Amino acid sequence: MFDLSGQVALITGSSRGIGLAAAQALGLQGATVVINGRSAVLLDEARQRLQHLGIHAIALPFDITDIDQAINSVDEILKTVGKIDIFFSNAGIQHREKLLSFPLSEFERVVFANLTAQWALGRHIASGMDARGYGRIIFTGSITALLGRREITAYTAAKAAMHGLVKQWATELAGSGITVNAIAPGYIKTELTTKLWQDPAFNSWLENRVPLGKWGEPDDIASALVFLAARESQFVTGQVLVVDGGLSSSM
Numbered sequence: 001m002f003d004l005s006g007q008v009a010l011i012t013g014s015s016r017g018i019g020l021a022a023a024q025a026l027g028l029q030g031a032t033v034v035i036n037g038r039s040a041v042l043l044d045e046a047r048q049r050l051q052h053l054g055i056h057a058i059a060l061p062f063d064i065t066d067i068d069q070a071i072n073s074v075d076e077i078l079k080t081v082g083k084i085d086i087f088f089s090n091a092g093i094q095h096r097e098k099l100l101s102f103p104l105s106e107f108e109r110v111v112f113a114n115l116t117a118q119w120a121l122g123r124h125i126a127s128g129m130d131a132r133g134y135g136r137i138i139f140t141g142s143i144t145a146l147l148g149r150r151e152i153t154a155y156t157a158a159k160a161a162m163h164g165l166v167k168q169w170a171t172e173l174a175g176s177g178i179t180v181n182a183i184a185p186g187y188i189k190t191e192l193t194t195k196l197w198q199d200p201a202f203n204s205w206l207e208n209r210v211p212l213g214k215w216g217e218p219d220d221i222a223s224a225l226v227f228l229a230a231r232e233s234q235f236v237t238g239q240v241l242v243v244d245g246g247l248s249s250s251m
């Protein structure tokens with residue numbers, strides 16, 4: 001089960017963190033992985049790490065918020081790989097600031113990167129999947145879409161909209177052999193959360209608050225992703241799979 005041999009996966013934001021763990025997991029199941037990020041240098045390091053594991057990895061640097069560049073880059077790589085079976089729309093950014101001083105420009109930047117850009121690139125990729133009658137689209141949501149948290153107003157708005165988008169797309173694409181789901185991570189130790197895991201007060205809050213009593217690791221998300229990316233999950237669509245050590249299930 002979950003053999004991905006012969007399949008091609010594009011993972012945005014995969015030079016590090018959750019995306020890199022996802023690329024590794026999909027690659028070890030046999031998929032060719034197209035990895036992405038803005039820094040070509042970081043991306044090449046990631047590609048080499050994956051290649052050392054015997055994974056066929058291709059680096060495709062582009063900025064998801066430059067939609068023309070993103071679409072052109074995907075079209076260009078399609079000439080080589082021929083198709084995209086699995087799209088993990090994962091690149092995301094954060095801006096932490098109190099609501100009452102949160103600049104509108106930052107709100108727009110975060111919502112554009114975490115929602116609008118994903119909608120535009122995802123739709124382009126979905127049209128290729130539609131033509132071939134098969135696809136797996138997985139977005140990265142967040143538990144912040146389920147539970148409020150101070151200082152992340154733009155991020156929460158974008159991720160909550162993303163959870164809604166999953167249901168909408170699952171409905172619209174259901175006749176095309178495409179499933180659309182999201183994974184909503186809890187607190188995962190990556191560069192995005194550096195400020196939090198470097199703060200002793202936050203760490204002790206987290207250890208008490210999360211029923212499993214610890215930070216999640218990128219591999220915890222990658223293993224859930226393999227299920228949603230595989231042919232075998234064909235009857236699962238429109239779902240948000242929460243991977244949070246029980247945080248959102250417990251008061």
Ligand SMILES: NC(=O)c1ccc[n+]([C@@H]2O[C@H](COP(=O)([O-])OP(=O)(O)OC[C@H]3O[C@@H](n4cnc5c(N)ncnc54)[C@H](OP(=O)(O)O)[C@@H]3O)[C@@H](O)[C@H]2O)c1
Pocket residue numbers: 012013014015016017018019036037038039042062063064065090091092093113140141142143184185186187188189190191192193
């Ligand atoms: N970590 C958590 O606790 C957590 C919790 C819930 C949800 N999430 C979500 O999980 C996803 C991955 O987060 P992470 O924690 O792995 O973050 P991360 O360690 O900061 O990695 C982010 C990745 O995205 C790339 N990226 C950022 N902006 C980009 C852009 N405009 N275009 C292309 N690539 C871009 C980065 O590479 P470059 O900087 O080189 O572009 C990097 O590869 C995000 O959607 C995040 O919101 C994370």
